[in-house]
Amino acid sequence: MRESTTNNDTRGHFIGGREVSGTESIAVVNPATGNEFGAIPDGDSDDVDAAIERARARFADWNDIAPAERGRILTRIAETLRENADSIAALLVRENGKSRSNAATEVEIGARYFEYYAGIADKIHGDSIPLTNHYVDYTLREPLGVTAHIVPWNFPVMLLGRTVAPALAAGNATIVKPAEQTPLTAIEIAQLADDAGLPDGVLNVVQGYGPDVGAPLAGHPDIDGVAFTGSVPTGRDVATRAVENFNPVHIEAGGKNPHVVFPDADLDNAIEHTLTSIFTFNAGQVCSAGDRLILHDDIHDEFLDRLIDRVRELTVGPGEDNPDVSPIVSETQFDHVIGYIDVGREEIGEPVIGGDALDRDGYYIEPTIFDGVTRDMRIAQEEIFGPVLAVLTFTDEAEAIKLANDTEYGLVAGIQTTNVNRAHRFARDVDAGQIYVNEWFAGGVETPFGGYEMSGFGREKGLEAIENFTQTKNVCLNIDNDLE
16 A cells, blocks of 8 residues: 655656656645645646657557456556555545545545446447448447546546546546646546556646646647536636547536425435535535525425524534534635625525634635525525525426526436426426436446536446547448459
């Protein structure tokens, strides 16, 4: 097992199988304390060029490896991540702030992605197409080449695995640009992959700010495909840069997700999943958070009273203490969330619970609920990305569907009901890429994930993810051409 990182941890890029230092540095801050504990290089386009050059030099060799062997290497990466799970999770707690239990879960899911796509590496194949007896026609699924992976700060281990693993399985060489807030776990994973036998240069990491590294990476003429997870404005910029080179791009850009509770629901279950959807899983810093709770009028008062009682029981504290609600990832994000709480106060008044920052070092915000929210309010329409819940009401199924669809996003949606027909109608009529029934954050690495409308395009996870990192070639042969 690798030795875990500690205080004063200065790390570099990871290019061509070795760590590369830089001149200027960016501080890495522990959200639980607000204190710096590490640093990374302030990368630039020259670093991007160096990583792409190395990746392109190794692409052909990696793609030439038998798919079954590529799968075995990915399996070893998964095993190595699990062997080092405690140290990776500890580092994740320090750089992201999430609780120990959330961090441990994330590392396991990250390992599972490598394991899952290891099993697919030798099953990426084309088809035979019947024309006439005079022709043989078939397709090939080929890798794109060198792919860029721009990974956000909220799940730096899991989301690296979610896009890098299928790209590697398909035979691509990869370059990761981690978020500057959470850069150290990416270096750990790259080094562990190297230890597991991944050839040098097949997985590279370039550190730095988005405009200095992410932008030139997304728009580089020698990049063959881009995967991005993050905000709508940045996603639009990334997509524009990629398309200028006619490169395929996958964008996952967030959501404002409805969680609809009908009177026939198991209310105990619905309350627990509400807590998970917006408060206890990474403090609501989740693109698929259930940040719009849509309650039927008949149960509104009872449900909200019981929910508030449960929120009062939640603990807020440093991730190392394994609290229910962990700190916000950075001062910038903290100010962003507090700003939206102020917006909520202007739009509707005081929250029914929470609404304040905690008076301690670090970036802590109380779990916050605004009741009586209407569809036209900003807190009902705009992604907050923190522990802030907007509560709306409805009177019948048609209104519930209308409210569920009433944002520019369409990532996920959830319904709580014991009526199976209603659940299927909800799944049919709601415009979202994934539907949860009687739970939140359902599914696994096998289930495709992605959004409608402003939530992005393309699908990650499952077999569909392979399509992001391959292209189809058709071969057509007239086998009678040499007959006289």
